[in-house]
Every structure is written in C-alpha cells, then in structure tokens.
Amino acid sequence: MDFYSVAKGAVKSILTPLYRIQVTGLEQFPKEGAVLLCTNHISNLDPPVVGITAPRPIRFMAKEELFRTPVVKTLVKHLRAFPVKRGMNDRQALRTGLEVLKQGEVLGIFPEGTRSKDGRLKKALPGVGFFALRTDAAVVPCAIIGPYRPFVPLKVVYGAPIDMTPLRERKASPEEAADYIMDHIRQLLEQHQ
Template identity: 35%
Template sequence: MYNLTATLAKIIFFFIAKIELKNTEKLPTSGGYVVTCAHRGWLEIIALGISLPRPIHFMAKKELFKRKIIASFLSSIKAFPVDRENPSPSSIKTPVKLLKSGEVVGIFPSGTRTAENAPVKRGAITIASLAKVPIVPVTYEGPANLTDVWKYRKATITIGDPFIVEKVSKDEISAYTEKLEREIHGPIAMK
C-alpha cells in the first residue's frame, strides 16, 4: 500500500507542483536514521514521503487513528500512533525498534503544526540517542495546503548535515535539541 500511495501522490504532485530535493548526498545510504522537519502544514509530510529514497515511518498523534478508515490508511503508509499528552514507553520503543532494524523514522519535533517556528521537543534526540542512529534535519519551503499548491506550485526540501547524538545527559540533550531547532527552522515559506 505504501508504494501504491506514494506513486499516486507522485503523479498528483507531478501535475500540480514541482518538488526540488537538495543535498541528497547527505542522506545515509544504509541503516536507520531519524528525519526531522518543522511542521507547518500537512503537505510537507507528503512531499517528504514521496521525495526521499526510502519509506518513512512517521510518528502521528493518536487522535488521527480514532476512525477506522483513517487508521487503516495511516497504518498502511507506515505511520504509527503516539500519545502526545501521556507518552508511554511504546512512544519510544516503537521508533527505536524500527531504527535499529534499519528503517527511517520521521518526526516533527515541534509536535504540532504551526505557521511559526514552534519550540522543538527533545523526543527526536532521545529516540536517536537510544537507537544510536543519526538525525537528518530537513527544511521544507513550499505550500502548506492545497490552496497554496495552486498558488505557488513549487516546494523545496533541503537535506541538512546528519549528526549523531553521542551523550544523553540532561544538559547534552538540551544542547542537541537547540541544535536541531536551529537546523530545521529554515525560512518560513509563503509568508
């Protein structure tokens, strides 16, 4: 289902918008990694999913999984639910297991969609540290919704320099979180 959905999305994007992917040479070619991006709309999820060379398992708020049809669709495209209000051990175990098995996990570290640069939470740093995989910061500039697609018709995804979280003390997690925040908050598109 993931491949079918990605193919359909690529066809739709081909006709209505162009996606430019920059710095692909920075992406790890093997092993798991965490891809992170600011969350300003829902189109960056689709753009990332169809542009990066490997399937992405996106963390998604559990509220999206309340309706069976939507939950089934999200599961089929490799998304998995997370309780943002009351995170359980599975909030970390699921992505760590995926990463250790060589998969790519997508995390929007601000935890919610916003037009502004929302503060980044430490979950992505913690997960990458536990799985011992790199974090790949990504910036997305482009339409946030379908109305914007018709107006602007172009999106740019820029891959940043991957980095490894080597230590996990509270102060070091804070420093890495601040670094990630600087990396993913590129210019806000469509001001």
Template identity: 35%
Template sequence: MKPPTSLTNPELSGFWMPKGVPGSNPFYMLMRRFFQVMVALGWKIRIHNRHFEPTRGGTVYICNHQSFLDPVLMSFALRRPMNFMARDTLFHVPLFKHVIAGLNAFPVRRGQADTGAMKEAMRRLKAGGQVAIFAEGTRSLDGRIGPFLPGVALLAQRAAEWIVPVVVDGAYEAWPRTQMLPSPGFSLVVEYARPIHRDEVRQMDAATFISHIRNVIVEMQTEVRRREGKPALKY
C-alpha cells in the same frame, strides 16, 4: 561550501523499495507513487541534497512542521521507506486506520508522554528503519519553527545511528492551519542537511541537543528563503 544538489519534478522516478527493512510493503510503495504524482501536479517542488540519505542504519529525520503536506514532501524523494508517528485518534476511524498503518504510521497520544509510541519508534530504528519526527509536535501557526518537544532528543540519541535535519518551506503558504484544503501553485522546497552520526551528539544533554538541531533547521530555513527570494522569518 558546495551548493545543494536538486531534484525537480521530472526526475521523480526510478525509486526502489528495499526488502527486509521496516516499512518495505507494496502498499506503501504504491501510495508513495500516487502522492508523488499528485503533489508534483499541484505545486512546483524543489528537493535539495537528496543524496544525503544514509544507505543503511536506523535514521531519524527531524523536520519542521508547516502543513499536512510535510510527510509526503520530506519522504517521497528518498529511496528507503519512511515511518511516521500519527495522532492516535486517526486510528479510531474505520478503514482509514488500515490505510495509514499501510503507510508506515503508528499511533502517538498528543499532549502527553507516550512511552508506547517511543518504544515502537525505537524498535523500528534499531531494526534499521527510518523514522520521521515533526519535532514541534503540531503544525506551525505562522510558518516559523516553534519549540521542539523534549522526546526528540531521547529517540535520536538512544536509538538512531544517523540524525538528518530537514526543512520544509512553502507548505505553510500552500496549506495553513486556517484552510480545510490546500491551495495549488505555490513553490515548495525540501532540503536535507548532512547526516549527523550519533557519536557526535551522544554526549550532549537533551536541552543542548534540541537547541543545536533546531538552530540548524532555522538556519536552513533562512538560507532556503534567501535563495527563493523570500524574506527571512523573524525569531
């Protein structure tokens, strides 16, 4: 197996914004540049296998969820714009709701099945966009990867052409749930797995699919931590 290719801070440049796909708006491009700089100044970042990003087609990125840094970390090295689900209460805040909408977020109700959010995600995928899913539905309590929500399988198997497992590590230490603000100086790692075509997983039942993808991400996390000289998390 070839070692992962990496993208380090000085190489965070030269991104392009394609036209005619969900999320390709100037505000998103501007804010992505801003967050690239802010994150790169605060932490040591290593991004592996950026080249696995599909060049076209609706793509679901299934990622673990360690902190509020995750959406920036897992999307800012990609060429194509990303779409996100965000809890619906954020869209009740004046002005801020326009900011997060400009960042390609759309509301989802937490703690219940939200068919509206699912339909919107499917619409963006079928239009050729990319959608990020933090499959646990909430931030980790201890850095470990929790159970995945069942809706992940429905969205990935029915609407996406490509499924890309992603692991983020180090973000929990930088910004755990118990802290109001992040701590700078930590090493943050993002790694993308090889894309899985929908035909490879379409025949799986939902439980098998979720178990398979979660196992892939857990194994990725274990390998990332080994390379970083950090102890493996126990599951």
C-alpha cells in the same frame, strides 16, 4: 509492489506538479542504516510530501487521533505510521520508535509535535532528543519551505546528518539535543528561503 510504493507513486504524480516540488540534498541522505528524519511542520500535507521526496520508506510517528477513524486508521497503518499520544510521555510510542531505528529503518518525526500555523519554528519536544541520544541513528534535518499553494514552488531541503557524538558522549539532556536538532532545521530554512 507493496502498498507503500504504490501509494508513493500515486501521491507523487499528483503533488509534485501541483506544488512544483523542488528537492535538494538527497545525495546526503544515508542509503542504509537507521535514520532519524527531523522536519519542521507547516501543513497536514507535510508527511506525504516528505514521504514522496525521501529516497527511503519512512515510518512516521502520527498523532493518535488519526487512528480513531477506521478508514484513516487502515490507511495510515498501511503507510507504516504508528500512533503517538500528544502532550504526554507516551512510552509505547517511544518503544516503537526505538524498535524502528534498531531495525535500521527511517523514523520520521516532527520535533515541534504539532503544526506551526504561522510557519515559524516552535520549540522542539524532548522526544526527538531522546531518540537521537539513545540510538546511533543518523540524524537528518529537513526543511519544508514555501506556501502550500497550487503552482507556487515548494522546497524540500535535506541537510547533512548532524554529528550528535559530542552530545552523546557528555550525556546531554533530551531537551538540549532537541534544541540542537532544531537549530540545524532553522539553518536550512534560513539558507534556502
């Protein structure tokens, strides 16, 4: 077993009972091929929670700051994450993300770019739209619902892949595609709260 699988099992055994994690929609998650997994962001625990509930390994874009501390850098690299410079057009992160999708893997991204402290959805950054338009990846929305409080249920809802064909065909802007994806995440939040 590789490090990712071992870490996933260990973290799952701790977080699932602690936060009473309930997962829905897994049957809609593509079993193979490139997936752009788009999730709202309410806590630093979102990446491990999505990582332990998703049916396939995820390559997360992670804030560059995590790669500055040697121990943390080693850990996140073993968990297959790669750095992104926030607040700027990071060409290397975009290239890496495209390569992940080209290899048929799952790219995990938080479209808002940072955590929402009040739990409300923020405007998505155009990067998520760039990936959705530039690849044929299945775009899967995901909603994390609930407080991160011990023994209070936390829901992770995976939605059906979003049909990006109309936007790809009319060459929509990355901003428009990002807003479209966020609308689907918003719908999941509203339906399952």
